[in-house]
Amino acid sequence: MRYPDVVVVGSGVIGAACAEALSAAGAGVTVLDRGPLGAGTSAAGEGNVLVSDKGPGPELDLALASLRRWPALLDELGVDVEWDAKGGLVVATGDEAAKALLGFAADQRPEGVDARVVTPDEAHEREPHLTPAVVAAVHYPQDAQLQPVLVTKALLAAVRRRGGTLRPGVRATGLRRRDDRVVAVRTAGGDVPCGIVVNACGPWSGEVSAAFGAPITVLPRRGVILVTAALPPTVRHKVYDADYVGAVASGDADLQISTVVESTAGGTVLIGSSRQRVGFDDSIRVEVLRALARRAVGLFPVLADVPVVRAYGGFRPYAPDHLPVVGADPRCAGLWHATGHEGAGIGLAAATGRLLTELVTGAEPHLDPTPFRVDRPGVLG
Amino acid sequence: MRITVDGEPHDVPPGRTIAGVLIAAGRSSWRTTRNGDRPRGVFCGIGVCFDCLVVVNGVPDVRACLRYPADGDVVRTQHGAELPT
Amino acid sequence: MRVVVVGGGPAGLAAADAAVRAGAEVVLVDSEPWPGGQYHRGTPQRVDSRVRHLASSTVWAVEGLRLHVRRGPADSPHRTPHVLDADAVVLATGAHDRVVPFPGWDLPGVYTAGAAQALAKGQGVAVGTRVVVSGTGPFLLPVAESLVRVGTQVLEVLEANAFSTWARYPHTLANVGKLGELARYAGVLGRHRIPVRTRAAVVAAHGDDRVTAVTVARLRPDWSVVDGTRRRVAVDAVCVGHGFTPRLELAVGLGCRLVDGFVAVDATGATSVPGVYAAGEVTGIGGADLAAAEGAVAGSAAARAPEPPIAAMRAVRRGRRFAMALVAAHPVGGGRHGWLLADTVVCRCEEVTAHDLDVALDRGAADVRTLKLASRAGLGLCQGRVCGREVADLAAARLGHPLPDADAFHRRPLATPLRLGELADTPLLPEEDL
Ligand SMILES: Cc1cc2nc3c(=O)[nH]c(=O)nc-3n(C[C@H](O)[C@H](O)[C@H](O)COP(=O)(O)OP(=O)(O)OC[C@H]3O[C@@H](n4cnc5c(N)ncnc54)[C@H](O)[C@@H]3O)c2cc1C
Ligand SMILES: Cc1cc2nc3c(=O)[nH]c(=O)nc-3n(C[C@H](O)[C@H](O)[C@H](O)COP(=O)(O)OP(=O)(O)OC[C@H]3O[C@@H](n4cnc5c(N)ncnc54)[C@H](O)[C@@H]3O)c2cc1C
Ligand code: FES
Numbered sequence: 001m002r003y004p005d006v007v008v009v010g011s012g013v014i015g016a017a018c019a020e021a022l023s024a025a026g027a028g029v030t031v032l033d034r035g036p037l038g039a040g041t042s043a044a045g046e047g048n049v050l051v052s053d054k055g056p057g058p059e060l061d062l063a064l065a066s067l068r069r070w071p072a073l074l075d076e077l078g079v080d081v082e083w084d085a086k087g088g089l090v091v092a093t094g095d096e097a098a099k100a101l102l103g104f105a106a107d108q109r110p111e112g113v114d115a116r117v118v119t120p121d122e123a124h125e126r127e128p129h130l131t132p133a134v135v136a137a138v139h140y141p142q143d144a145q146l147q148p149v150l151v152t153k154a155l156l157a158a159v160r161r162r163g164g165t166l167r168p169g170v171r172a173t174g175l176r177r178r179d180d181r182v183v184a185v186r187t188a189g190g191d192v193p194c195g196i197v198v199n200a201c202g203p204w205s206g207e208v209s210a211a212f213g214a215p216i217t218v219l220p221r222r223g224v225i226l227v228t229a230a231l232p233p234t235v236r237h238k239v240y241d242a243d244y245v246g247a248v249a250s251g252d253a254d255l256q257i258s259t260v261v262e263s264t265a266g267g268t269v270l271i272g273s274s275r276q277r278v279g280f281d282d283s284i285r286v287e288v289l290r291a292l293a294r295r296a297v298g299l300f301p302v303l304a305d306v307p308v309v310r311a312y313g314g315f316r317p318y319a320p321d322h323l324p325v326v327g328a329d330p331r332c333a334g335l336w337h338a339t340g341h342e343g344a345g346i347g348l349a350a351a352t353g354r355l356l357t358e359l360v361t362g363a364e365p366h367l368d369p370t371p372f373r374v375d376r377p378g379v380l381g
Numbered sequence: 382m383r384i385t386v387d388g389e390p391h392d393v394p395p396g397r398t399i400a401g402v403l404i405a406a407g408r409s410s411w412r413t414t415r416n417g418d419r420p421r422g423v424f425c426g427i428g429v430c431f432d433c434l435v436v437v438n439g440v441p442d443v444r445a446c447l448r449y450p451a452d453g454d455v456v457r458t459q460h461g462a463e464l465p466t
Numbered sequence: 467m468r469v470v471v472v473g474g475g476p477a478g479l480a481a482a483d484a485a486v487r488a489g490a491e492v493v494l495v496d497s498e499p500w501p502g503g504q505y506h507r508g509t510p511q512r513v514d515s516r517v518r519h520l521a522s523s524t525v526w527a528v529e530g531l532r533l534h535v536r537r538g539p540a541d542s543p544h545r546t547p548h549v550l551d552a553d554a555v556v557l558a559t560g561a562h563d564r565v566v567p568f569p570g571w572d573l574p575g576v577y578t579a580g581a582a583q584a585l586a587k588g589q590g591v592a593v594g595t596r597v598v599v600s601g602t603g604p605f606l607l608p609v610a611e612s613l614v615r616v617g618t619q620v621l622e623v624l625e626a627n628a629f630s631t632w633a634r635y636p637h638t639l640a641n642v643g644k645l646g647e648l649a650r651y652a653g654v655l656g657r658h659r660i661p662v663r664t665r666a667a668v669v670a671a672h673g674d675d676r677v678t679a680v681t682v683a684r685l686r687p688d689w690s691v692v693d694g695t696r697r698r699v700a701v702d703a704v705c706v707g708h709g710f711t712p713r714l715e716l717a718v719g720l721g722c723r724l725v726d727g728f729v730a731v732d733a734t735g736a737t738s739v740p741g742v743y744a745a746g747e748v749t750g751i752g753g754a755d756l757a758a759a760e761g762a763v764a765g766s767a768a769a770r771a772p773e774p775p776i777a778a779m780r781a782v783r784r785g786r787r788f789a790m791a792l793v794a795a796h797p798v799g800g801g802r803h804g805w806l807l808a809d810t811v812v813c814r815c816e817e818v819t820a821h822d823l824d825v826a827l828d829r830g831a832a833d834v835r836t837l838k839l840a841s842r843a844g845l846g847l848c849q850g851r852v853c854g855r856e857v858a859d860l861a862a863a864r865l866g867h868p869l870p871d872a873d874a875f876h877r878r879p880l881a882t883p884l885r886l887g888e889l890a891d892t893p894l895l896p897e898e899d900l
Binding site: 285 | 527528529530534541543719721816829830831832833835836839840842845846847849870871878879880883884885886887889890892894
Binding site for chain 3: 397398401404405410415416417419422425427428429430431432434437440443447448451
């Protein structure tokens, strides 16, 4: 079957996953990015592929679908992207947090999340350096991680292998339409003809959709991560403090920290991450670094004397209702959006690419697309 | 002033870093790398390269070229990546 | 009016002096226990008593004109925090040696020229007994001279370019003071019968657990090795320096514009960021005299001195012409990439080899970010300070075009590592007494 030519605007993990799935379905795909390939938000975060942090609802469904898809997709790509199904351990140090955590886990279980309550002793067996202050813990064996930059590159490489075109350094500036149908993407270097456009510009999706004449609301939320010096194996799982449960869904502009401590393949420990609405301001804030450091030392006291060598971060793209936006734009035939994945875009990419492709090609979607539709309150501008 | 390095006592003249003490004592390396287990000592001499790491009083990742020791410091060789004790 | 000067080398000292004379309240923050920076090691400098000198103090982060400092023994978890608010900041953080990789450069006994110099001048310690000095630039001569002073037998000094190229730059010759200094060093080398060879370099170091010999070769003007000229020289240390790399992290953290890899400044030392000045080798490599003159200019501008320091400004103009000629006369040749073997370590921290970089490039890495993550080059403790420039150059040479984000290596919001516990207890606001 022949589909019209597709231009994917944005080469982050979401654009790359969409381009990969579309090209696998037989579409001719061109990927544009105003910068280097995959160097936006997708290169500025961690690579957690999580179910532990999601309560029952559409995002959890998407996460579970993605979790099922990742291993097969990575097999098809055939590149080592540091996939590690190491599992997560969520710990609570106060009675209130413990109660919330156990309740949250109980709600997740019927949805297909493997959430196993473990005793503090068992938690220490799993994580010997964990603070003795732990009163409750839940082990999530499904939680995994991968290296976002490597996976984005691998997805894009597959697109190129199938004859697709990758064009870094090309900024989309508008759309050319005929009879309310997309016929080309305008760029500084001339028009790129196509029948379908996918807006996958992450935190810049709002501004790009406006330039396309079909504005949607997607906003940036700053996040910062600390990196320690390489250590001998010290942290085995992804370890979160149970406050994570509260922070994700909140729209509060004030600084929030949901602590995740984990080791990377290179031996460094990543300490993430903060959430703060400061627009696109990327200047360093010592207050944020301090808050991250406090939480990490709280979870793993041994880290107090370990050097921190780097701080980095980016802007999570979020819609006002904190759900991804995946679907057709009702105002302009041929325009699609795949964005708004906030703090979970890496993990959600596999299922997002698949879902978008099903919708574009008219195939039966593998999960209910309605919650992610573009014409929902707050998203349509 | 006196310190011990890998159990051996060393006198420290004023104004000398740990690296200065070790080089003057004829050593050119006192650390091994994390991956290749290769020996390293001073390279840049001014705190930029992080080649000259030692463990001082149980704290690893101390740049010997920058650190002026205090009397009684216990210094030892660093093997790859180490945790503080 | 409070001026905070970061860096206590020739530039920072002159800036602090000029600012305090202009009536400002001045704080001088320097990592070293004694003022003087790289140039004055071993001969501590006087700091005006009106200047508050925070010695052994490192600025680890900047939030606009708020500086976060840790004071105490290097890398100790028990240093004291200080937070300083400034009306103007003068960045005088200097530079470090640039060394291009060659087989064996990661062996113990291979030192940067600056390291040998700092140990000899500052501590009277010799890095070896039989030493070859190799690299490019006039700095090699004082290094050799210092080694001689501490009793080292300097076997030869190798300059990869040719001093004759200086003749093409009349401003160099006009700078009599500088030439006089170099002539003095050359005299010392002559008296000790130390050959100074041009168009030659150490292109490999050998040894098992430490360097025992080096390969010296003649070079073409592009630094490729002339066939049949390799010879082995037995040594117990080798000192290499191929120019300098500015210490840019604070300038980049503040958002200062860079030009050609240095902080861009106007005639008053002002950077592109209001209230932020820069002086010395962060703005260009030109030696201690130029650094001091730049410091005097930037210090008085930062303190809004009523009278511009005319003499210092003139010295800066003259010195900059000399500096530009130096840079032109001592380029780093592209043929150096041919010195590398597949298993030559390029990133010392993560032990990434030339072959590892090639693999990452073959897999499609075409920008710094991807290259770092795909190869691990630049991800170690030094955060690419040593290898960043070389990795970017090497990748550009292999790919045939410069990397789009080549200066991504400069971004280090934490200007220097600190312990997580230090970060956890850092104060956010300045204390009252400062
Ligand atoms: C600190 C932090 C930690 C995180 N941790 C995790 C985690 O552990 N797990 C997880 O799943 N997610 C995590 N995330 C979230 C995740 O990084 C994002 O959800 C995801 O990267 C979004 O991908 P994207 O492709 O939508 O956006 P991006 O990666 O930002 O891609 C958008 C691209 O669009 C391009 N673009 C913009 N404008 C134009 C234009 N006009 N023309 C052409 N191109 C344009 C940009 O250059 C960019 O490359 C984290 C995020 C942050 C900030
Ligand atoms: C190792 C070395 C040795 C050298 N020896 C000589 C020599 O003997 N003769 C010669 O002519 N030239 C020498 N040079 C060249 C020398 O750099 C210049 O000629 C001159 O010292 C430059 O002056 P400056 O003030 O710009 O910087 P520097 O003298 O380098 O002074 C910069 C100062 O800033 C401090 N600093 C940097 N970052 C921070 C921070 N974040 N917080 C606090 N303090 C900070 C450094 O510790 C240093 O004390 C040497 C260079 C190096 C790298
Ligand atoms: S020798 Fe480079 S940091 Fe000490």
